[in-house]
Amino acid sequence: MPAVSHQLLLRAVREDDLPELHRLDNEVFESSPYSYLVLRQHFDAHADHLFVLSEGESLRGYVLFATSSDRSVSWGLSLAVARDRRGGGLGRMLMNEVLDKLREDGVQEARLAVEPTNTAAIALYRSLGFAPEGKDDNVRRDYFGPGEDRLLMSLKL
Numbered sequence: 001m002p003a004v005s006h007q008l009l010l011r012a013v014r015e016d017d018l019p020e021l022h023r024l025d026n027e028v029f030e031s032s033p034y035s036y037l038v039l040r041q042h043f044d045a046h047a048d049h050l051f052v053l054s055e056g057e058s059l060r061g062y063v064l065f066a067t068s069s070d071r072s073v074s075w076g077l078s079l080a081v082a083r084d085r086r087g088g089g090l091g092r093m094l095m096n097e098v099l100d101k102l103r104e105d106g107v108q109e110a111r112l113a114v115e116p117t118n119t120a121a122i123a124l125y126r127s128l129g130f131a132p133e134g135k136d137d138n139v140r141r142d143y144f145g146p147g148e149d150r151l152l153m154s155l156k157l
């Protein structure tokens with residue numbers, strides 16, 4: 001039987017992606033994944049700014065932004081690339097796709113919160129034009145609860 005080769009495809013999320021999206025999110029964010037309930041709610045509310053990288057039946061990455069109704073700001077809620085696919089430009093591809101869509105939709109600013117030790121993500125965001133908010137790369141203590149400090153970054157679109 002010939003081997004089936006599946007190509008990576010960057011596309012808008014579909015409802016039937018939810019179980020696989022949940023699996024990928026658990027794989028990437030082991031200690032703090034979204035519950036299925038929260039992922040479903042994000043899908044219901046923000047599917048227009050949720051893109052996935054599919055490969056056959058599997059998902060290898062996704063990006064999710066949540067946009068305010070007046071389109072003044074969109075918050076990055078998740079960016080994930082499967083561990084064995086990192087370093088190949090997929091994170092950048094996902095970010096460019098969602099930023100293009102935000103611009104097309106007239107959103108004025110993108111913001112996100114990133115762990116101050118997450119050098120890969122911070123380098124990616126900086127290379128896309130995001131800059132830390134506040135003076136001196138101010139890290140917000142306990143931003144997501146006790147011990148969960150975050151660096152806030154933003155980009156005018």
Ligand SMILES: CC(C)(COP(=O)(O)OP(=O)(O)OC[C@H]1O[C@@H](n2cnc3c(N)ncnc32)[C@H](O)[C@@H]1OP(=O)(O)O)[C@@H](O)C(=O)NCCC(=O)NCCS
Pocket residue numbers: 028078079080081082085086087088089090091092093113114115118119120121123124127
């Ligand atoms: C952050 C993440 C999405 C990057 O995805 P990726 O596909 O590996 O990234 P890319 O290959 O597109 O690299 C894009 C840029 O990120 C930076 N980068 C990627 N890996 C890096 C590393 N190990 N060290 C430093 N910078 C790195 C570089 O600036 C790179 O640009 P370059 O290739 O021109 O040097 C991925 O590491 C990931 O899923 N991490 C776990 C989840 C996470 O931390 N998400 C972000 C939450 S805020």
